[in-house]
Amino acid sequence: MxxxxxxxxxxxxxxxxxxxxxxxxxxxxxxxxxxxxxxxxxxxxxxxxxxxxxxxxxxxxxxxxxxxxxxxxxxxxxxxxxDLRKEVEWLNEKALRHEKNYQIWHHRQLIIDKLDDSTGEADFIAKMFQKDAKNYHVWSYRQWLVKRFGLWEKGELEYVEYLLEQDVRNNSAWSHRFFLVCGNGQELTEEIVQRELGYVSDNIFLAPQNPSPWNYIRGILQRAKLPMSRIEKTCTYYAPLDNPEKIKSSHALDILAEIYSTIPEQKDLAIQSLDLLSSTYDPIRTNYWNYRKTQIQKAAA
Amino acid sequence: MSSNEPSRRPRRPVSATKKGTRARFPTRPATMSSPSALFEELLESSLNSDAPPKKISISSYKKTSSYTTAGAEYPFHPGNPYVPPPMPPQIPDVFRSYPVLRDTYQTKSQKDQDQTVSEVLPHITKRGNALPALKREKHIAFLESGLDEEQLPDYMVSLDASRPWIVYWCLTGLSLLGVDISRYRNKVISTFTPIQNATGGFGGGHGQMSHLAGTYAAVLSLASVGGSALSLVNRISMLKWLHSIKNPNGSFKVCIGGETDVRGIYCALTVISLLRLPTDNGLLKKTTEYLISCQTYEGGFAATPGGNEAHGGYTFCALAALAILYPPEKLKELIDMDALLRWMSARQYGPEGGLSGRTNKLVDGCYSTWIGGCWPLVEAALGCETGSLWNREGLVRYIMAATQNDKGGLRDKPSKNSDFYHTNYVLLGLSGTQHRHWYEADEETKEWEEGLPPMAPFGWKVEETTPGVTGWETWPDSRWGDSKTDRVEAAHPVFNIKHEMVEEARNWAESFL
Incomplete structure (x- = not known):
């Protein structure tokens, strides 16, 4: 007392x-x-x-x-x-015990910023990710670190790939990859797009119904101002419209509907994709698929 | 389709049809004869010796009264024909079984998801297909305990910097359940008086720094109890404080020296708009740009523009913040609406029916507000007149069957405990499934102009969804006969308090302008 x-x-x-x-x-x-x-x-x-x-x-x-x-x-x-190093040590124990806390990470940011040195931070973050690899506070902090200390090319992409090997459905890791590839104002060259297309299709192959890589590649193509038709072949592989029994991915169907909706003579294929989604492959979103259909019909009229 | 276009369906503005809670429950029409009146009639005719005794058979009794339709009130009256209880409608397949497409490759995310489905399925498919009713009295008792208990238990010390939140969650939940919360007015004023700082704004408790979250919860609580309780707020010091936490890039720090994200903007804009604060000297300079830059490649919004993941909570904050600055139809010019729509729609999972906050994360009752609450804003922005773009029935099923705690309060999912936070945000989500919002601009509710207070959020109108109106079905109405006991009050789509209290706050502000 x-x-x-x-x-x-x-x-x-x-x-x-x-x-x-x-x-x-x-x-x-x-x-x-x-x-x-x-x-x-x-x-x-x-x-x-x-x-x-x-x-x-x-x-x-x-x-x-x-x-x-x-x-x-x-x-x-x-x-x-x-001694700011001691403060960080003290913080580590707090952070591991209280995972959903804004203050701990804000405090850490203030201390590390003052310290002007990010040594050891990646190791500690790895410990946090062992507990929860999707912790929003920790990911925000990591993105701040990358920007503050210019870590864009310092093993970040490799770390993301390591985490995605652990869990290809870790959407936080996919988001971080997008940040690394696009967040520094880099130009998306054809070479980078090719690399990303390759990485994404390898990962889609593991789990075609995983939404993360589909969202990711859609984002990359949009950012690179490339048409979705770049991945039409991948989509038809996982969602063959001529053989609906063999459909493996509702996300492929979704993108096919988008690709075909822009081509007047393939409008029927777009409608067919949306009908398949609505009736069988993603029926809880029926109202949304129907809305997409009316948008296509409106555009045609 | 513009919001000014006359609707093809009759609309019932909330103020005209929803006066108090009593009107929502079926009451017997005054003209209907009561059993005692009939008895007197019988007695009178038997006493009148001149006329032959009037024969009143059971069948004529049925014809002259409406008891067959009022049978629910007098179930044992011999005049009632036997009416078998209505058969509950079959649960659609989408809420009964795992999705058609499931990958065999297992990872932690997939295991967590499968575990959640196996946890939720028994709840949403049990009891001969009927859904449990809303445990109104228990939820009321639970929320009242947050306000009326002499003291909350000591383990709740972790909420010591969030006491304004406890007050807001409990008051809002209670008001949605039809409780008259104006009786808390004096207590609310008394509670927030020592929490308001002389330097402007409200902290999490006495002696704590002013914080946008606490300030937001305090202002909404004061607005909710009505009767000019908002006059407690010192608008001049509030404005000074808001200027002191405004960042040049358009965002707001949550407190002096604190972190920055879209929560801060939404809280600040709520306060500015409800208190009618002037926005000159660049109070909202670049704020729109900041909000827009938080939209991610997935379509949802993140906490900051700095590369975070799209997230339900931040998406609601960003979208509601934009809806404070602009009428909804303007939103589609500002953001990528197609991407937002795709991402929001993908937040609803079958068979659970509930909503998730991020891609490949689990459903959680609180996203009934954070994602569910985005739908009226987006539907109004797109001018959806013909029907909802999401599956309201699914969310109702999840809420009623999986989030209600038998002991009172609502929760994330069946394996979790109920708490005040989830109780409020699940109830707000339930309210969203039972109402339809639309926007009607008047001469004041236009797009925000530099210097003036934002007025756009005062243009929202609401009606209860009506059974049989296609496109807006909510399970208890259109699929399950008469389920008035499951009805909750309408909430305002931007401010998340009872709808009519926003009108009252608007009138309060008129009084000093």
Whole structure:
């Protein structure tokens, strides 16, 4: 308890004011209520000290979603010139325990930015991805790292491929690949498009009904301003309209419908694809497939 | 199709038909004779010796009264013919079995997905095909516990920086369930008074920095209880604070020194619009551009333009933010609507019927709002007059059968516990399935102009979906006879509070302008 400790003697704790008729009041433990009262007192003076650092750690341990305490802590850490490497180590343990937390990753970003060195970050992120390879906060942080430290060509693409070997349906990894290939303002040369087409078709072969690579290649072609018909052959392989029994991918059908809808004499094939989707291969989206049909009919009229 | 074009179907504006909760339940017409009235008639005729006793047979009784149609109220009256209970409609195949196309190659994502289907299927196919009713009283009790309990248990300390959220979730959920929440007005004002900072905005609790999330929840809670509770907000300091967290690239930090993403913009725009704050000095400069740049190659929106993945929560924030700045028909000029539509549509899975937040992720009850809530905005943008573009029945099935906790409250999926967050966002999603929104511009609700408060979100109108109207079916209405007990109130498609409270906030703002 802070009130029993001599080094806190000079601080007059500020109790919490919840108003006369509070809603959703929380039954704090005495420990939390006391720590918060001392924290408010220190924050009122904007005190940057070792004891302030200690109390932020204490409160974050009890409630890691307390954004005010995190921002106060960042200010103290910088003001006291604390060892930022130690701060990162301390953060690692917090991040592994609280996976869905905005504050931890924002704090990490502030610290690493100040440190101006991303050594070791990839290893720690790998640990986070072992727990959840689709953690949105971690991926956002990784994208920030790539931009901040210019890591575009430093093994990122290989890492994405490693993760997709683990789980080809990891759409976060596919999104990261798109970011690496297109996010730096690079021109999508024919060579890159060829490479991506090859990579995508290998992965579609593993699981034709996996939406991620289909979405990905559609995005690449759109970004490169190439027509969808570039992948018509792949689509007809997985969705042979002349042999509907052999259809393996609803996503291939979807793209075929899009390709054929732009060619007036192949309008019927587009309608056939959408009918197959609606009746058999993706019936929960019937209203949407029908909408696409009416769009084609409208354009023809 | 423009929103000004007259509709071919009669529309019932919400204000005209939905006064309070009582009107929604069937009541006996006043002209209908009651059993005691009939008894008196019989008695009178037997006492009148001049006239022969009036024979009132069971059959004539049936003819002169409407008891056969009111049988539900008096099920044991001998005059009632036996009416077998209606057979529940067959569950369509799409909600009964695994999809036709399934890859044999197994990875973690596929295993998680299969596990979810096997978890959900028994819930959505049980009880002789009938869906459970909405456990209204239990959900009300659950949400009231968040507000009325003397104190929430100490393990909820993790929500200590989110207390405005608890208030907003519980109030909104209760109001959708038909509870009159104006009785909380004084408590709401009292709760948010010490949380408002002198430097503008609201924090997560007393002594906490102002944060856009807390401010959003506080402003919506104050608007929800009505009666000028919004006057608690210091609009001048609020405006100053908003300027202090505005980034030059058009976005907003969630708090001074905090992170930036589209949540911040949506929360800020909600506050600006409901409080009618002026937007001069570049308050919303480049905001539209920032929002548009968050659309990803998949069609959905990400947290930031920095390469994130398309995500349901951020998509709602981005789309609703655009719908605060612009009338819906303008949206298709701003964003790639075809791509958005494809991605949103792909968020609904069979057989679960529920909605997922990202490609290859699992269904979760809360996306009933984050994805489900995008549909009215997109449908209005595309001028869909003839029918819904998604499967409302599927979502209703998922919500009713898989997200209701028997002990009260709603949840992500059957293996998860209910909480206030999911309860509110599942109920908002249920409300979305039971209503049709459309947009009617008036002279004020035009596109945002530099300097002025955004007025576009005040042009939304709503009606209950009606049984038998093709294209907008919701399971309890059109496929299952009379299920009025499952009805929840209409929510505003942009602000996610009860629809009529947005009108009240608009009137409140008129009073000081």
């Amino acid at each position: 802070y009130q029993e400790r001599p080094e806190w003697e000079d601080v007059i704790p500020l109790p919490q004011d919840d108003g006369a008729l509070p809603l959703a009041q929380i039954a704090y433990t005495d420990e939390y209520a006391e720590a918060m009262s001392y924290l408010r007192a220190l924050m009122a003076k904007d005190e940057h000290s070792e004891r302030a650092l200690e109390i932020t750690e204490h409160i974050i341990e009890m409630n890691p979603a307390h954004y005010t305490v995190w921002l106060y802590r960042a200010n103290i850490v910088f003001a006291l010139g604390k």
